[in-house]
Amino acid sequence: MEHLKKDYSHIKGWGIDADPQNDPTYPMKPHRTDAEQSGYSWERPTQQPVDVEILHSIERPNISAVFGTASPPSGLSGVIRRFAFKYSENSYLHWLPLILADRVNVVEGIIDDMKHGHVPNIFEEKGYKAEWKHDKVGLLTKFAVAAALVAGVVVLLSKKNEDDYDEDDD
Amino acid sequence: MLAMDYRGPKRVRVSQKPMPEIKHPEDAIVRVTRSCICGSDLHLYNGNVPDTRVGTTFGHEFIGVVEEIGSEVTKLKVGDHVLVPFNIACGRCHFCKQGLFGNCHESNPMATAVGGIFGYSHTAGGFHGGQAEYVRVPYANVGPTVIPEGMDPDDAVLLTDVVPTGYQAAEMGGIQPGDTVVVFGAGPVGIMAAKCSWLFGAGRVIVIDHVDYRLEFVRNYAQCEAYNFREMEDPVVFIKKTTDWMGADVVIDAVGAEAAGNTMQTITGRKTLMQAGSATALHWAINSVKKGGIVSIVGVYGPTDNLVPIGNVLNKGLTIRANQASVKRLLPRLIEHVQNGILNPKALITHRIPLEEVADGYRLFSAKLDNCIKPVLIPPSARM
Numbered sequence: 269m270e271h272l273k274k275d276y277s278h279i280k281g282w283g284i285d286a287d288p289q290n291d292p293t294y295p296m297k298p299h300r301t302d303a304e305q306s307g308y309s310w311e312r313p314t315q316q317p318v319d320v321e322i323l324h325s326i327e328r329p330n331i332s333a334v335f336g337t338a339s340p341p342s343g344l345s346g347v348i349r350r351f352a353f354k355y356s357e358n359s360y361l362h363w364l365p366l367i368l369a370d371r372v373n374v375v376e377g378i379i380d381d382m383k384h385g386h387v388p389n390i391f392e393e394k395g396y397k398a399e400w401k402h403d404k405v406g407l408l409t410k411f412a413v414a415a416a417l418v419a420g421v422v423v424l425l426s427k428k429n430e431d432d433y434d435e436d437d438d
Numbered sequence: 439m440l441a442m443d444y445r446g447p448k449r450v451r452v453s454q455k456p457m458p459e460i461k462h463p464e465d466a467i468v469r470v471t472r473s474c475i476c477g478s479d480l481h482l483y484n485g486n487v488p489d490t491r492v493g494t495t496f497g498h499e500f501i502g503v504v505e506e507i508g509s510e511v512t513k514l515k516v517g518d519h520v521l522v523p524f525n526i527a528c529g530r531c532h533f534c535k536q537g538l539f540g541n542c543h544e545s546n547p548m549a550t551a552v553g554g555i556f557g558y559s560h561t562a563g564g565f566h567g568g569q570a571e572y573v574r575v576p577y578a579n580v581g582p583t584v585i586p587e588g589m590d591p592d593d594a595v596l597l598t599d600v601v602p603t604g605y606q607a608a609e610m611g612g613i614q615p616g617d618t619v620v621v622f623g624a625g626p627v628g629i630m631a632a633k634c635s636w637l638f639g640a641g642r643v644i645v646i647d648h649v650d651y652r653l654e655f656v657r658n659y660a661q662c663e664a665y666n667f668r669e670m671e672d673p674v675v676f677i678k679k680t681t682d683w684m685g686a687d688v689v690i691d692a693v694g695a696e697a698a699g700n701t702m703q704t705i706t707g708r709k710t711l712m713q714a715g716s717a718t719a720l721h722w723a724i725n726s727v728k729k730g731g732i733v734s735i736v737g738v739y740g741p742t743d744n745l746v747p748i749g750n751v752l753n754k755g756l757t758i759r760a761n762q763a764s765v766k767r768l769l770p771r772l773i774e775h776v777q778n779g780i781l782n783p784k785a786l787i788t789h790r791i792p793l794e795e796v797a798d799g800y801r802l803f804s805a806k807l808d809n810c811i812k813p814v815l816i817p818p819s820a821r822m
């Protein structure tokens with residue numbers, strides 16, 4: 269522990285939470301009673317009334333006492349989601365259809381917007397205003413690349429290999 | 439009311455939505471005064487989290503004023519200004535009783551691996567989040583904590599996720615006095631993990647990232663060493679070299695599935711979704727930690743397979759610890775640290791953005807524009 273001879277006083281709170289017992293740390297299993305070994309032994313909270321369609325994991329026997337009701341399954345994406353929830357969280361047949369359903373759902377969202385007489389402002393929704401303000405070159409490059417793609421130029425392949433392209437390429 | 443509205447990958451807007459309602463006797467309705475955009479929101483934003491349905495509102499980091507309470511809410515009253523932990527926890531299930539508030543079994547019917555989280559897809563319970571004017575808060579007797587007198591709301595909002603997650607990352611590392619700790623990722627959580635590593639007595643803290651302004655920030659904020667992996671041939675070799683060829687005692691992965699830095703991982707994980715995001719940071723963590731060391735993961739990974747060097751986990755006898763932070767368990771200690779000036783969370787906030795400009799906020803944060811570290815959204819109803 270040669271290095272501990274260093275002075276850490278410039279770092280506020282150095283070692284304040286050091287605990288030799290914290291190895292490998294929290295949580296330790298508490299001593300449990302026999303009752304606590306067997307399944308859903310806790311006193312369950314009041315059940316939230318199920319007034320929208322809730323898809324629940326087949327890895328649990330019930331619906332949790334509370335749940336969100338943000339976007340109940342609907343349309344074609346809903347059909348796919350219902351299929352996905354026939355399979356466990358351990359299965360590709362659960363996750364891959366859900367990802368597919370998400371993509372279908374995006375198209376449904378645009379159709380829904382149109383039906384309500386709302387043409388989505390893609391430029392604004394993608395936050396390009398901020399990008400234009402702070403990174404004009406990046407945004408123009410992005411549009412140039414997109415234009416080139418539409419023109420059928422194979423710029424894409426060389427770009428795709430670059431990690432630097434990061435999370436913000438569309 | 440106004441609320442963020444997810445329309446598809448990288449497309450969000452602010453829409454008029456119906457006011458949230460009490461759906462359960464332990465619910466509260468909270469009028470949001472601050473909400474943050476989080477690095478893990480970007481996984482949703484990019485369309486990488488399964489069952490992210492169009493029309494949902496994101497936002498798991500928020501504070502606000504209690505507007506209405508359900509018939510069984512006893513611990514809060516209308517008018518309280520509360521900080522709301524990102525995990526939705528019942529407080530009485532098998533897991534909550536162990537203090538594992540991030541693993542509650544009574545808040546998410548859609549999956550068993552993860553508990554309920556505000557605004558975090560239907561895989562995390564299908565709850566609307568706090569990037570809105572109002573939000574429904576279930577189990578209001580358990581999670582929400584009244585913001586102590588005199589605490590800056592900007593500090594409080596970071597106590598809902600960033601501070602406890604960074605702190606728990608360090609805690610899960612089982613750091614012993616003098617240990618060398620490496621943190622992958624200089625986002626807000628990585629910054630906080632580096633800072634908190636000192637509290638557990640670390641002897642050396644090293645942060646690795648690829649964005650220079652973030653490295654500069656963490657160097658100043660967490661008084662640590664910080665290096666750009668783009669400037670090194672191989673970050674694993676770099677860490678071995680700088681630790682007398684032994685490896686770090688503890689490595690914290692504060693990146694998750696959006697990692698840059700490895701072409702194969704980017705193609706299989708982020709472009710073609712053959713695995714659930716790229717596991718670059720996790721590979722680096724496993725490979726750069728000392729034998730017998732501890733890897734602590736708080737970066738978010740998707741639910742399907744990751745191509746992870748699990749063989750090396752065995753060969754090296756590693757302990758891997760990972761979890762969503764149990765915010766509620768850590769709050770008392772962290773509030774103390776903030777009040778005593780040991781931690782200064784609000785220094786992370788670089789941008790204040792009106793809720794109406796949420797799309798620009800997401801773009802700014804995800805594209806790392808304008809030296810953004812942490813953006814906070816202010817709803818119109820909180821600006822009056």
Ligand SMILES: [Zn+2]
Pocket residue numbers: 476477478479498499524599600
């Ligand atoms: Zn967060």
Ligand SMILES: [Zn+2]
Pocket residue numbers: 527528529530531532533534535541542543544
């Ligand atoms: Zn619980």
